[in-house]
Amino acid sequence: MLAASNVTVRIGQRDLVDGVSVTFRPGQLTAVVGPNGAGKSTLLAVLAGDLTPTAGTVTIAHRAICEIAPKRLAQLRSVVPQHTAPMFSFSVRQIITMGRHPWSTGADDDVAFVDAAINHCGIAALADRSFPTLSGGEQALVNLARVMAQNTDIVLLDEPTAALDVGHQELVLTLASRLARAGRTVIVVVHDVNLACRFADRIVVMANGRVERDGTPVDVIDGELLSRLYRTPICVVDHPFSPGVPLVLPAPI
């Protein structure tokens, strides 16, 4: 269980995250949405242990994250970055094998996890390619496979779909929600509220460093809220083909 309690991150005079308390449970995919500058990525950095909050604590299974040794922490949580651009041309398989670094369970085990991750993400055809030669969508899948090889109970994804086409966006979030179905705690920061509505079990809406709403997509997403937060007219209708899923449409009211 990953929990933030009363977390504040102050940089200069600004509170990027302002007194946020939120608990994430296994088996759930939680999407964090909100306008630019709402503090989503800062919150994720705090949850990942990259950033020590000015006030408040982050705990994993009731242990403060700052007290967990880096290697142990890497066995508990993994992070899919926005994009990675290694300068040197490692092969896809080498990159995914790096996900095994926190574990020292033996080479056979590593190969098994790496193969499983490659198959899970459907990138067997790319395994021997050089990472820098891949398209953005393919690189995102490789990053996801690396994190799967890391085999942690908590998986954080930092805007994994930011530069992807629709097909790859669907693929990445489908794979992420499978991780949640398998009992892991999955937290995704996304810009696209529709993606969040379709894949998330729970949505945390952030604005000005605070949690504005927190609940199931149907409960938290409404046109009035989104129009106010994004400062543009937005209406929310029931998805015509997936009843019960909100569909967000930017439109004049």
Next chain:
Amino acid sequence: MTARGRTLLSALTVLLIAAFVLGLGRGAVPISPLDVLAILTKRLSGRNFGVGFTEQQDAVLWTIRLPRVLLALGVGAALGLSGAALQGVFRNPLADPGLIGVSSGAAVGAVGSIVLGFHALGLWSVPTAAFLGALTAAAVVFRAAHRDGRVEVVTLVLCGVGVNALCGAAIGLLTSIADDDKLRNVSFWQLGSVGGATWELVRALLPFVVLALLALPRLADELDLFVLGEREARHLGVRVERTRLFVIVIASLAAGAAVAVAGILGFVGLIVPHLIRLINGPGHRVLLPASALGGAAVLTLADLAARTVTVPREVPLGVMTALLGAPVFLVLLRRTRQTSGGFA
């Protein structure tokens, strides 16, 4: 380690041994490879196999050529290894100790300690001062070019230009106020040479090279992860700040000691790791030892060429490495531009 990696390391070891024997044998007094081995055995074990070498050959080999070849070998290993390690930690194929100013920082330290008369640490005074100069230069470029866990390439190289210019001026100033017998001339520090090799210099260099050889390859896996990015490395359990500091300090020690005994030798730390990456990919488990072996072999051969091509004159070793290295550097820039749209 892959079969290819093992083959590469074996091939480089053979190349290094060949360069070593060739370097010992060629010169004004030629010594055949067999005699080289016979003299070495006699000197090391006291046994003479009765091969017909002369006393002159024996003296030339032991007092002149062996220290020189060993110095070239050690300097080459230090530069190759520190280049590969710095490139890993800076995530940048251009982080050559010469290019980013670490070598000229070391030269300022070395020249400064000689001219200003710092010898509190005996034999190791000059290497230590060179190390401090190297570390200062590395810290300056790193601080200037590092932002949000990434090192900006253009800033890094431009910083190198600035640091090199400043250090060049400082070396010029220091050498102009020094008396002649105190200091070998400016060109020694700026062009580099192992011509002044003595056993004492070899002994001064040795501990730094051994330290780097023992310490840096242990961090091979961590350096692989650095290539993903510092944040990503941290997410995979690497103590990023500690590893980075450790690598920069050890690499500066090695590069600094190399400069202290041989002056600035450009491009060895750049082209050797680059060629190894072309052959075996960027994995540091092979890259680090292979760069040390390759650097040692390349510099031993370059020194052999420097003293035999224009007999009886000698081409400065730094001129030799630049002649070989600069074109490779330009090709490297071109290739990078084609594959990833340049460094801008």
